[in-house]
Amino acid sequence: MSLYGLLVFSAVYALAVASPGPGVAAVIARSLANGTRGAPAFIAGFLVGDLIWFAFAATGLAALAQSAHAVFVAVKYAGAAYLLYLAYKMWTSPAVAADNTPGLEKGQKPFQLFLGSLALTLANPKTMVFFLALLPTVVSLERLTLLGFAEMVVAISILLPLTFSAYVVLADRARRVFKSTKAVRRINRGTGAAMACAAVVVATR
Incomplete structure (x- = not known):
């Protein structure tokens, strides 16, 4: 794939990973309670899960791009619309302090955390x-190698791993920041604005 496509994919994916959601909430909540203990195994589970979903999406879309071009184009623009929807949800989502999110039990073994x-x-x-939603906008899947x-x-x-590790370190060292709903609101809106810009870029590419 082109360098441009890879950079756009990486940028939008990084924004999605960093945006508040179940994964980020779980990482922060657990780090607030337990620090960095068990974090590598916990993050590894998220990584493997994302890779599994990515493999399903990429292989399915590649087949669609080769057999039904019109449907594929429709999926592409629907994807750009979905990214805008994500931006709206991020901007308007309620600010919930991380310490109000249930974490995992202390004392779990690495494999259990994974x-x-x-x-x-x-x-x-x-x-x-x-x-x-993202893949058709950044890569020619009919020629995906x-x-x-x-x-x-x-x-x-x-x-x-880099994004979640940053959350772990920040939550461990600056717990008061993540217990502030004001800080969470700023994260939500900043990420939402960045995601909207990314959606416009990929839709007009």
């Missing part, structure tokens, strides 16, 4: 819907 975050991701089909697929896998494998 399974918990993996189950949370796989139980949320919105992750695959996001990939279905194994190398292009691998490049996006690498991007996901770098961006998700």
Whole structure:
């Protein structure tokens, strides 16, 4: 895939990962309660879950692009609309302090933490819907190669752990910030505005 497509995919995906949602809430809540203990295994579960949903979305859309071009184009513009919808939801979502979100129990073993975050991701089909919306706008899926697929896998494998690790460190070291609803509201609106800009870019590409 082109460098431009990879950069746009990476930017929009990073925004989606960083935006407040079940995954971010769980990471912050657990870090507020337990610090950095068990964080690598917990984050690994989210990563594997995202890669599974990405694989389903990419292979399905590639087949659609080759067999039904008109439907594929419709999916592409529907995807841009969905990204705008996500931006609206981020901007208007209520500011809930992280310490009000249930975390996982203390004392869980790494494998249990991994399974918990993996189950949370796989139980949320919105992750695959996001990939279905994003991919047609940034890559020519009818010409998707194994190398292009691998490049996006690498991007996901770098961006998700880095983003969630940043949340873990910040929640561990600056707990008062994440307990403030004002701070959460600013994160929601900042991410929503950035996502709207990204949607416009990919829709007009």
